Amino acid sequence: MASDARVSKKAAAMALAAVAGMSLTSIPAAAAVRPTARQPVETAPGAQAASVPGIPKPPTGLSALSWLVADADTGNVLAAKAPHRKLAPASTIKTLFAVTVLPKFTSGTVRRVSTADLAGLGSGSSVVGVKAGRRYTVDDLWRGVFLRSGNDAVHVLAAMNGGWRKTAQEMEQNARRLGAHDTTVKSPDGYDVPGQVSSAYDLTLFARAGLANDDFARYCGTPRARFPSVGGTPIENSNRMLAGSHGVSRYPGIIGVKNGYTSKAGNTLIAAARRNGRTLLVTVLNPQSKVANGVYKEAGSLLDWGFRSAGTAEPVGTLHAVQGTSDGRPLLPAAAQANAVGVHPGSRWRPALVLGAGLAGAAAVGLTGLLAMGRRVRGRGE
Template identity: 75%
Template structure:
């Protein structure tokens, strides 16, 4: 199985790559084959964790490019706010962090009812970094709308995200709403969302934002408020401890998508990504527990023998000027 990674050419991204173990040479080239076929593990070391109820999931080694295991990796499902990973891969490199935007009514037009928001207000001034913290920490659709407006508008951004997905080899994704808000026909897959996360992690700004547990956000009168990341694995909240080695990436929820999560962690020189879509168990924190179990399994298994699910082929790199 092949996963495309977008490689940033900026010096900051290269510094992050060195720090995390991702490198240009560690992302081998190769063709994207058909979806893997499941098979029984050959040894106890490869036995997958019990209780996995997600409609689709994947765990991959971001360093070597190996997909360690997967279930329905190309099943097309509503992604909820995990689609913001693709939004960030597409738009984040375009605007300097210190650039200031005074928000207009047009910037916030079309915000969906019930959207998650960070509290962006018309007439107030925000840096691009403020807006990205709103996107990654609070999953703020209002911040996405402002950044998309800066990028040429909602429809233009959706089209560009679609082009980015195709360039990365992510063929299961159809973009209708750049913020991940439920929209007819909008789908992605565990495979594609892993593609987007791995591409994003090669960008120093993306990696920093998605790993930030708490930050100050502008409020009225020049004051700030403290915002906390909604990713419970990252923060350690709602009865969950912070996951050891967690470095991001993005969680989501809508009534159509259920709970969705792309989680990346680094331990003992290895970076793994687990993507979990719509667990059916009904258990509290189920999406986080299943992702954590897959990461635990992956860290115990990485470097041993063959991958589960016929998924042992390397990911490939697509170099892009984006």
């Protein structure tokens, strides 16, 4: 009987691996295939990168708890470390907030801010300086969100969207539509709240979806702007890799996306850069080195490696595919549309989005749930 049980368990494991192996492009290979020298499973120690002769290995000495390098045009994951590890995202979760809320209001819409709009702003939050009683355009508010990571601006936009809780629920729903299953939203601004988590994989998905929208790309790529107040206070993007500030040089080809920090999350960053017709995305979560500007240095070294290797490096997985829409709605998944290509019609960037089979999406849900390792989060806000 014991022998029969062992055989049954082995058969079940082989069946699960077979289902995963049948999936096409919308499930990360690291979570979908059995371990080999070229495609290690997510639980393997260290970084995941295919070993190919003549292709440089990813940089050593990276201290981040989780990171991922992807080709934004094809969706190929070039290398990763613990891509589905659930961690506090800090303000990088504002990418999902923007993907969810930004299409709903025209940039010229004016909001007279009330005291209720700013209620619940967490102690120690990063703010851009939104004041109750003043009028702001939606364009102003989004610059406050992207440049200064203003939680006050997020609160106003969430109030316009129907409230804090409704916005958090919509963000989670949108995350699932995009194929992101590691993300739980409790506070749309990224403030440390118990239970709020995301992953390098999910955050990369949000950034990729966002960059297919012209407005998102414009806001996240703006180094400096003016914010309405007495005299029009100048503001600088807190993403040092974009602004070229605080001892960090502007990264060549940088086009965004979003940085963050909280006491629980540590430093977090999603960075996108374009060179020679190729766009790469790098997400870095919580470097442990304590080196000044460590998150930017690690992201820069990963981008450097990606540009040296892109086009020749063997992918270790694929980002869940999404399809653009022509009516301004948030991007939705297109896993069921096998062998199709979706491009946001108004995008300057126009990524080629690789689509997969519906079975792949179903397998991704089950396998991601089995493999992801979560941790509860607490702490003070950004």
